[in-house]
Amino acid sequence: MITQPEETxxxxxxxxxxxxxxxxxxxxxxxxxxxxxxxxxxxxxTCPVCTGMPGALPVxxxxxxxxxxxxxxxxxxxxxxxxxxxxxxxxxxxxxRGYQISQFDLPLSxxxxxxxxxxxxxxxxxxxxxxxxxxxxxxxKSLHDEAAGKxxxxxxxxxxxxxxxxxxxxxxxxxxxxxxxxxxxxxxxxTYLGVSDCNMQEGSLRVxxxxxxxxxxDGEKIATPIVEIKNLNSFRAxxxxxxxxxxxxxxxxxETGKKLGDAPKQTRGWDDQAQLTRxxxxxxxxxxxxxxPDPDLAPVLTSAEEVEKLKAAMIQRPAELRSRLxxxxxxxxxxxxxxxxxxxxxxDYFIAVAEKSGSGKLAGNWIQQSVLRYLNEQEIGxxxxxxxxxxxxxxxxxxxxxxxxxxRAKDVFAEMLNAKTTAPEAMKTLGIxxxxxxxxxxxxxxxxxxxxxxxxxxxxxxxxxxxxxxxxAKKKNPNANPSEVRKICLxxxxxx
Amino acid sequence: MALTPEIVKQVxxxxxxxxSADELELMTQQLGRVLEYIDKxxxxxxxxxAPLAHAVELSNVFADDQVAPSLPREEVLANAPKxxxxxxxxxxxxxx
Numbered sequence: 001m002i003t004q005p006e007e008t009x010x011x012x013x014x015x016x017x018x019x020x021x022x023x024x025x026x027x028x029x030x031x032x033x034x035x036x037x038x039x040x041x042x043x044x045x046t047c048p049v050c051t052g053m054p055g056a057l058p059v060x061x062x063x064x065x066x067x068x069x070x071x072x073x074x075x076x077x078x079x080x081x082x083x084x085x086x087x088x089x090x091x092x093x094x095x096x097r098g099y100q101i102s103q104f105d106l107p108l109s110x111x112x113x114x115x116x117x118x119x120x121x122x123x124x125x126x127x128x129x130x131x132x133x134x135x136x137x138x139x140x141k142s143l144h145d146e147a148a149g150k151x152x153x154x155x156x157x158x159x160x161x162x163x164x165x166x167x168x169x170x171x172x173x174x175x176x177x178x179x180x181x182x183x184x185x186x187x188x189x190x191t192y193l194g195v196s197d198c199n200m201q202e203g204s205l206r207v208x209x210x211x212x213x214x215x216x217x218d219g220e221k222i223a224t225p226i227v228e229i230k231n232l233n234s235f236r237a238x239x240x241x242x243x244x245x246x247x248x249x250x251x252x253x254x255e256t257g258k259k260l261g262d263a264p265k266q267t268r269g270w271d272d273q274a275q276l277t278r279x280x281x282x283x284x285x286x287x288x289x290x291x292x293p294d295p296d297l298a299p300v301l302t303s304a305e306e307v308e309k310l311k312a313a314m315i316q317r318p319a320e321l322r323s324r325l326x327x328x329x330x331x332x333x334x335x336x337x338x339x340x341x342x343x344x345x346x347x348d349y350f351i352a353v354a355e356k357s358g359s360g361k362l363a364g365n366w367i368q369q370s371v372l373r374y375l376n377e378q379e380i381g382x383x384x385x386x387x388x389x390x391x392x393x394x395x396x397x398x399x400x401x402x403x404x405x406x407x408r409a410k411d412v413f414a415e416m417l418n419a420k421t422t423a424p425e426a427m428k429t430l431g432i433x434x435x436x437x438x439x440x441x442x443x444x445x446x447x448x449x450x451x452x453x454x455x456x457x458x459x460x461x462x463x464x465x466x467x468x469x470x471x472x473a474k475k476k477n478p479n480a481n482p483s484e485v486r487k488i489c490l491x492x493x494x495x496x
Numbered sequence: 497m498a499l500t501p502e503i504v505k506q507v508x509x510x511x512x513x514x515x516s517a518d519e520l521e522l523m524t525q526q527l528g529r530v531l532e533y534i535d536k537x538x539x540x541x542x543x544x545x546a547p548l549a550h551a552v553e554l555s556n557v558f559a560d561d562q563v564a565p566s567l568p569r570e571e572v573l574a575n576a577p578k579x580x581x582x583x584x585x586x587x588x589x590x591x592x
Contacts (some may be wrong), residue, residue: 024559027561027562027563028561028562028563033559033562033564034563034564034566035563035566041569041582042582042583043569043572043573043582043583043584044566045566046566046567047566047567047572051572059557059558059559060557060558060559061558061559061561062558062559062560063529063560063561064561065558073590082549084549084550089510091512093584093586093587106549142586143583151588152578152585152586152587152588153585153586153587153588154580154582154583154584154585154586155584155585155586156583157584212581225584278572288510290510293549293550295550295551295552297557298550298552298554298555298556298557299549299550299555300555300556301555301556345511402560410560429585447544493533
């Protein structure tokens with residue numbers, strides 16, 4: 001019986017490698033021109049090629065290959081000059097051809113990496129090596145017909161032939177948090193690149209996790225047999241499954257003593273309801289797939305010049321943007337992280353506000369504390385936000401010039417949203433105007449004249465007594481800036 | 497390498513073919529002869545020959561990413577041994 005993982009950090013080291021399948025954002029399938037649109041009625045987006053009719057000839061989608069190369073470059077993968085397609089043979093009802101078209105020994109890219117870090121410092125920043133990224137086509141979907149009992153499965157082949165990029169990491173992650181950080185960063189990068197929408201609900205991003213544990217026992221290094229976990233429907237599920245599986249393997253090892261090599265690689269499925277992994281069908285040995293080059297598909301040659309051209313056109317990646325926001329706009333690491341993680345549109349909004357207002361720090365604060373909070377509350381994106389970057393920058397300008405007191409700025413922000421208006425207009429509506437120094441001095445002097453006891457208290461060393469005057473000042477003039485009132489009062493008393 | 501009935505059995509399993517004992521023996525003989533014939537290639541000196549990844553000397557054959565009409569569902573499902581109005585029907589897929 002396996003219970004919640006206890007204190008086990010000292011007992012073993014969790015080792016995780018991840019296989020991520022992402023659906024590429026193409027209009028048509030990988031080897032035929034059927035639509036890849038999600039949600040169409042079953043079997044309305046198929047043709048002889050993707051249903052595996054005899055004699056049908058696949059032709060590679062140019063855009064799918066381009067998106068793959070773009071991703072490969074973003075992951076610092078090496079792109080060999082020559083790549084080809086292979087048949088991976090197996091029978092399954094959702095794969096009508098009896099084989100998947102994939103890449104075996106000569107994938108389109110290999111040996112790259114992705115940096116991960118944790119702003120909360122759960123682990124030190126590290127580099128996760130990526131073994132390879134290759135293209136393959138997706139299978140169809142089995143629908144389980146509850147109404148008809150357990151007699152039949154129904155097959156929908158709309159998804160069959162959709163382009164998938166499989167990104168395989170090295171087993172470089174050492175905890176569930178690292179696995180999650182890798183997935184989060186990979187997803188962010190892919191959405192920045194625009195190569196996939198990474199929608200897990202619609203299956204555009206799927207994760208399998210390879211997990212085992214390493215231990216030091218009497219000076220000997222021991223590893224448990226590797227288990228591949230499937231059916232991971234969210235990043236949270238990945239985290240939980242890794243923690244669960246590591247502990248399960250530890251307890252199994254204590255029971256049986258079975259080490260890596262004593263048992264074949266096992267496939268287990270994550271049961272999110274029960275929060276545990278269950279054994280699945282035997283994983284056929286790789287050679288059982290009888291890979292061989294697909295004779296229907298021509299290999300692809302990519303010249304060094306083409307790779308250079310793609311590199312030159314590469315966008316700034318999230319990691320690069322994080323450091324740029326820190327150097328160019330004086331944000332700290334945490335703030336830069338929060339902004340970059342919201343996506344490219346959000347970063348552009350921040351940069352526009354920071355540039356126009358000339359203050360990265362103020363722009364960062366407002367955008368994180370007020371804009372982001374509002375977006376989260378409303379569950380909308382920055383694209384649907386009513387205050388333009390220019391309008392927010394104008395408000396920040398007014399704060400910087402002293403015309404708008406920080407204490408009133410939140411009200412102005414709310415009014416700008418409320419009335420869909422500019423900062424100056426909102427200030428007019430709220431009756432906010434800058435109070436010049438001489439007006440403030442006059443106001444303070446009259447307050448001191450009316451409150452000799454407070455003056456005496458302050459003179460007697462009780463500086464905090466001046467606080468009572470601030471409230472009175474605000475009553476007489478709501479635009480009076482509290483910290484200014486305090487400063488002026490103390491100065492006036494001092495000069496008495 | 498001599499082909500054994502065990503190997504043929506394994507291959508027939510992967511190919512989802514059920515062979516009777518007689519068929520298994522026949523296949524072992526016949527496939528064995530095919531393999532022997534192919535083994536002749538091993539006599540050729542390939543020391544300085546680069547492995548061939550593809551039989552046709554073509555590369556970079558692409559189509560543009562433009563959606564073309566799919567087949568009508570009725571046509572797609574026409575040859576299915578078992579179907580309903582929208583899907584193929586197959587014996588229940590167990591496990592995952």
